[in-house]
Amino acid sequence: MSGSYRAEVLKLRKRSAVWVLFGAGLVLSLIFGYLLPYLGYVTGDENPQTDGVPRSEILRGMLPERVMDNTIGGYPVFAGALALVLGAIVVGGEYTWGTLKTILTQRPGRGAVLASQFLGLATMIAVWVLGIFAACAACSVGVAAAENTAMDWPGLTAVLEGLAGGWLVLMTWCLAGAVLAVAFRNVALPIGLGVVWILGVETLLAGVVSSLLPDLEFLSDALPGANAGALVFSVTGMVAADAPPGVRDAVGGGRALLTLLGYCAIFALLAAWTTRRRDVT
Amino acid sequence: MDALVEVTGLTKRYGDTLAVDGVDLTVLPGEVYGFLGPNGAGKTTTLRILTGLIAPTSGEVRVLGGMPGQSGVLGRTGSMIESPAFYPYLSGLDNLRLLAEYAAVPRRKIDEVLDLVDLTDRARDRFSTYSLGMKQRLGVAAALLKDPELVILDEPTNGLDPAGMRDMRRLIRELGSGGRTVLLSSHLLGEVQQICDRVGIIAAGRMVAEHNVEDLRAEQELVVRATPRDRAQSVLAGFGAVHRYDDTLRVQVDPRRAAEVNRVLVEAGIEVSELRSTERALEDVFFELTTEEKADVG
Known part of the structure; x- marks a missing residue:
């Protein structure tokens, strides 16, 4: 199992697409977390985007005390979509390249191969989360130094909770991509379906349910995106007015945590069940 | 002499299509066994079953005394099924490295097999830049990485130029004479005639003959x-x-x-x-x- 895990990490480490996705997530986090707010801050009242928001509030949003907001605020939607793409290309690539048959004719069984793949993905997601955190922390230090303000960091527990919550959000979407890739034995279709779901269908469903079918809100509150947003909302402690798209207190933090863990377990079991039963042609 | 591969009444059905129909097959230790048949006869399906990639619909299959796909059996079997499939963004060397990790094989074996298939000079190049012949050779190198008792090769000379075919056949013959058991499929009669000790002929999913090559020719x-x-x-x-x-x-x-x-x-x-x-x-x-x-x- 450890050998299979090392093999998976080698594959991920050397695959440029993995780093391109990470780079996209990082750049988007920095653009929306620091670059655009900072431009709004320096252009002050002349910027219509920040009309009505006090400049001190804009600045506060970029300081180290809010680093977790900027690190994981985008995870439920855009970084989640990138994580889904990661799961789909890593697992789906084995089918499109035919490499699944190559690795399944080595020593480990199918369950061990899949478990190693998921462990490798979990490791890479952790690298993503830590990388984005480090970049956001560096930016917040830069902003604080440039504006000559105090550097108050969130407590260690808050940082760890934020990082763990962010990792779980991305892992849920990554496993969703992986299970779709196993189901369709492909890369393109899982990415298409998954991204449409994350970026469109969930938001649309939540909107329709809350405006037209409020009795069915319990269903929309059970969706992965709603729980991802709720977990991020809970661990960052952000206020609703500051929350980025997809982050809202649809359900409590504890329930969101359990629901996402449940989704991870279901996705992993479905992928394992399908992989073990199906012929590799 | 206990057979390394024993197949009895093997059947594989895909919906209404009978891909393999009651095949019996025996491969003895140390022999080079040719599995001969036209395209679509059921050769690859049979080999996929022997490597545990697909499950038979019915019939009994024993490979190295165990069930196909069992970890212990896979660890003693090297195979290349259909076209060699590797990660295109990795070098040949890295592809073998990760297979060595999966199979728990010491890294020194990688240099050995690369040398055996004459790929040492191009080992650090990306797999996607390899010619078809180099890809086939890397496939054989991967099959030999575990120093297996049984080597299963599916159409190993497919797409090779004449020199590549000659080298590949020589390599397979050497494997056989070195005490390994080789099961290879082919649709090339001359190839089987040159390198195999025994041959099983399959057509339309059925095994129609299983003989020593010399016996078949001696008629x-x-x-x-x-x-x-x-x-x-x-x-x-x-x-x-x-x-x-x-x-x-x-x-x-x-x-x-x-x-x-x-x-x-x-x-x-x-x-x-x-x-x-x-x-x-x-x-x-x-x-x-x-x-x-x-x-x-x-």
Whole structure:
């Protein structure tokens, strides 16, 4: 199992697409977390985007005390979509390249191969989360130094909770991509379906349910995106007015945590069940 | 001698399609076994079953005394099924490294197998830049990485140029003479004739023959050149099956009856300009067997 895990990490480490996705997530986090707010801050009242928001509030949003907001605020939607793409290309690539048959004719069984793949993905997601955190922390230090303000960091527990919550959000979407890739034995279709779901269908469903079918809100509150947003909302402690798209207190933090863990377990079991039963042609 | 591969009544059905139909197959230790058949005959499906990639619909399969796909069996089997499949963004060396990790093989084996297939110089190049021949050789290197008792190769010379085919055949022959057991599929008769000890012929999913290559070839027949040929053919039909081959007739009859055949033809007013015995080519045997099978199925 450890050998299979090392093999998976080698594959991920050397695959440029993995780093391109990470780079996209990082750049988007920095653009929306620091670059655009900072431009709004320096252009002050002349910027219509920040009309009505006090400049001190804009600045506060970029300081180290809010680093977790900027690190994981985008995870439920855009970084989640990138994580889904990661799961789909890593697992789906084995089918499109035919490499699944190559690795399944080595020593480990199918369950061990899949478990190693998921462990490798979990490791890479952790690298993503830590990388984005480090970049956001560096930016917040830069902003604080440039504006000559105090550097108050969130407590260690808050940082760890934020990082763990962010990792779980991305892992849920990554496993969703992986299970779709196993189901369709492909890369393109899982990415298409998954991204449409994350970026469109969930938001649309939540909107329709809350405006037209409020009795069915319990269903929309059970969706992965709603729980991802709720977990991020809970661990960052952000206020609703500051929350980025997809982050809202649809359900409590504890329930969101359990629901996402449940989704991870279901996705992993479905992928394992399908992989073990199906012929590799 | 215990067989390394024992297959009895193997059947694989995909919906209404019967890909493999009651195949029996035995591969003995140390032999190079050729699994011969036309494209679509069921060779790859059978080999996929032997490596645990697909499950049989029915039948019994034992590989190295265990079930196909079991970890212990896979660890002693090296295989290349269909085209060699590797990660295109990794070098040949990295592809072998990760397979060595999966298979728990020491890294020194990588250099050994790269050297064996003559890929050391290009080992650090990306797999996607390899020629077809290099990809096949890397596939064989991967199959040998575990120093396996049983090597399963599916059409290993597919797409190779003549020099590549010659090298690959020499390598396979060396594997066989080195005590390894090799099961290879091919649709190339000459290839099987050159490198295999025994051959199983499959057509339309059914095993139609399993013999030593020499036994199959040793069946002899008479070659007759006579005029008029049509009359000669009908007369010769009284001795055995007659096939036209270019401008000669080939009669499946014991060559010791050549004098009798000659007398009967002459008495029938047929001019005989050539009469000799010949060893049948494996190609003839193959076509005969697979054509009969098609006719039976049809």
